[in-house]
Amino acid sequence: MSVLADFERVDSDSGGAVLRFTGNLSLASLGDLPDRLDRVDGQVARIDLSQVARIDTVGAWVIHRFARDREAAVEGLQPASRHLFDQVVAAEHPIELPPKPESPFVHLLAEIGDAVFTAMHTLYGLLGFMGATVIAFWNVATHPRRFRFHATVHRFEVVGVSALGIIGLMSFLIGVVIAQQGxxxxxxxxxxxxxINLVGRITLRELGVLMTAIMVAGRSGSAFAAQIGTMKLTEEIDAMRTIGVSPMEALVVPRTIAVVTMLPLLGFYSALIGIIGGGLLCWVQLGIPPITFVQRIREVVPLDDLWVGLIKAPVFGAIIAIAGCFQGMQVEGDAEQVGRRTTTAVVQAIFLVIVLDAFFAVFFSQIGWI
Structure with missing residues (x-):
């Protein structure tokens, strides 16, 4: 039979009162004990549990909570009951409530603010890296022995020669699509x-160099970020600094020279292949023979269109190379950073190329090269 829990208050001469509990301090026997404890007035110095027959975790928690709030000492427990009581006391810890959910508008503003801050911080770092690249070029120009000829030639092959196939196929198909839609x-x-006017002017002036820049950004810019990022993880760049070799001169300068030099050539090659693709479709679908197509191209396409494309190409190449190398240098921590920075390098390069292309379009229109 379960004996209900009860207590009596005994005043002590030493100050404070003693609460003596009897019965079973278990869930089935507590009754209204917690409510009666809340109504206890005055100071309680000690809690005597020597006459308690049984106690469970619920009873132990009720006693512990009361003793904690009144700063009273608990005594009289049997060894087994004391162990249970100590376990309940040790298990007490504050629980953090989940934060109140933000309103969608505030959350949107926070995300926009974070994106703007990240963009400004990245732009600041990219501008600083551009300055470091210029200094590295100056050091190589004033000390020609530091120039790494073989590394630069190898980058020429990787960036330029190896890309001829994919760029040619892309340009040919784009020329066909432009001619067909036009x-x-x-x-x-x-x-x-x-x-013919549409194909000739848009490929030489815009799409040839723009699509080539996008392809090189996805192909070579990502490779630069992955290669340099991996070297950062394996501490090869730190080793280069230790032996007195500048990573900017050894890694960034050859890659930048290769992309800046090869992109105008690849852009011109892309424009020619695009014109060939457009001419082939005009021959098949419109019945315009190749001789007439070439003659018409020479009549309607001004030489300024070629110069516009060739002027933009080195700038695009510098942006692609610097963005790829910059993101590679930012790799820290683990291999996941390599993939993240590689993706960022491609997105950043393509975004900057398109922004600069829009700027060049407005600039050349203002000076009359339209």
Whole structure:
């Protein structure tokens, strides 16, 4: 039979009162004991549990909570009950409540703020890296023995020669698509012959160098970030600094020279292949023979379009190389950073290339090169 828990208050001459509990301090026998304990007035110095027959975790928690709030000492427990009581006391720890969810508007503003801060911080670092690259070029120019000829030639092959196949295929298909779409739209006005103007001018002036820059950013810019990032993880760059070799001169300068030199050539090559693709479609679909196509190209495409593409290409190349090398130098921690920085390098390079292309379009329009 379960004996209900009860207590009596005994005043002590030493100050404070003693609460003596009897019965079973278990869940089934507590009854209204917690409510009666809350109504106890005055100071309680000690809690006597020597006459308690049984105690469980719920009873131990009720006694511990009361003793904690009144700063009273608990005594009289049997060894087994004392062990249980000590376990309950040790298990007490504050629980952090989950934060109140933010409103969607505040959350959106926070994300926008974080994105702006990250963009400004990245731009600041990229500008600093550009300055370091210029200094490295100056050091190599004033000390020609530091120039790594073989590494630069190897980058020429990787960036330029190895990319001819994929860039040629891409440019050919883009030329075909431009010619086909242009012919479909111009046929409504009986002006299919102006498809030649469209293909010639847009490939030489814009798409040739732009699509080449995007392809090189995805192909070579990502490779630069991954290679340099891996060297950072394996501490090869720290070893280079230890032996007195500048990583900027040994790694960044050859890659930048290769991309800046090869991108104008690849852009011109891309434009030619795009014109060939457009000319082939004009021959098949519009019945314009290649001789007529070439003659029309020479008549309607000004030389300024070629110069526009060739002027933009080295700038795009410098942006791609610096963005890839910069992100590679930022790798720290683990291998996951290599993949993250490689992705960032490609996105950053393509974004900056498109922004600069828009700037060049406005600039050349203002000076009359349209």
């Amino acid at each position: 012919a479909v739209q111009l046929r409504q006005f009986g002006a299919e012959v102006y498809t």
